[in-house]
Amino acid sequence: MVLLLCWASFTMTSVDRSTWGPAAFAVGDTLGVSLAGLGVFATAYYAGYVISNAGGGMLTDRLGARGVLSGSLFVAGVGMVAFGSSPSAGAGIVLQGLIGLFAGADYAAGIKLVATWFPGRERGTAVGVFMTATSLGTVIANVVVPRLIERHDWQVSYRLFGGASMALAVVCALLLRDGTAGAERVAGPDPRPLLADRDLLLLGLAGFGALWGTYGFITWSNTLMIKGSGVDPVTAGTVVVMFAVVAVLCKPLVGLATDLLGKGRRRPAIAVLLYFVVVLLVFGQLSTPVEFLVVAPFLGLGAYLYSPLLVAMVPDLSGTRLAGTAAGAANALWQLGSVTVPVVIGAVFQATGSFGAAFAALAAGPLAGAILLCFVRERDQAP
Secondary structure, three states, X not given: OHHHHHHHHHHHHHHHHHOHHHHHHHHHHHHOOOHHHHHHHHHHHHHHHHHHHHHHHHHHHHHOHHHHHHHHHHHHHHHHHHHOOOOOHHHHHHHHHHHHHHHOHHHHHHHHHHHHHOOHHHHHHHHHHHHHHHHHHHXXXXXXXXXXXXXXXXXXXXXXXXXXXXXXXXXXXXXXXXXXXXXXXXXXXXXHHXXXXXXXXXXXXXXXXXXHHHHHHHHHHHHHHHHHHOOOHHHHHHHHHHHHHHHHHHHHXXXXXXXHHOOOOHHHHHHHHHHHHHHHHHHOOOOOHHHHHHHHHHHHHHHHOHHHHHHHHHHHHHOOOOHHHHHHHHHHHHHHHHHHHHHHHHHHHHHHOOHHHHHHHHHHHHXXXXXXXXXXXXXXXXX
């Protein structure tokens, strides 16, 4: 039940986050925003998301995961509904920042609950299930949002998902329970020992590069296919669905495989990131809808399969007592890649007009991540 509710909550905030990709083009038309300016909305969201991850992790260890998860999800839902009534671009940017500011805290709370309820040798599988939320959220948003825009407008999708987030938050508040270890409160958790940990820092920087590629694709792929290759919005959404759906099936499997083998998670993560680099470069050379649809599932494997491996490494390195603080701090650093990449890729595409150049810039992130992971020293999995 705990894993199900954590997964459902993270799925909902992932849907909220992924709604921007298929909605961006329509939002730009409504609010009069240029192509490069659309990246500012995503950057505002991820800036708030980074702050809430860092602060939310410490709040989780101090106040308990249940309250932080349900509270953050509810307020993020309120922000989604409000964004659906944005009167101007400036107001929309502010609301995106506020949504991100509350949406990010549920990640650290979810990881704290998973680390508390599942021992080290089972944690990879549980984290693999939990992390399907990010890809499933992308699938749901790209199936639903383009069709809602066709039949209604982009505002309806934000109001719908915002209302669903608030309803789920109430369910989580009523049913979630902190475990015995998770019930221990850490008065004023001190993140400084974690920040001084060489391996956690390298892991954070590696995740920065990895998420640069993943969320750069999620944020810009719809618009790049529409503007750069003349693909219609529904087809572009279908490509992103194909990109994400394979990860829903494969994330738990990669977590289970590493648990059973017991050989560590660093080397498989390096292999996935290098594969991700290659497929991003290939995708950047494509031009037709059929080509995009064929390659998208292979790209999705590279864009998502590293995530349960990196996430499971965090409590292995930090231990469960400060798992919330460590997860929040690590994800805050990872999400800085998501903060910077929307503006950078928008500027690259606007300056060059090249679909391939934009994807080459995306590929630089996971390449750097793979190199940095080579220097991380794994430790015995925490009990």
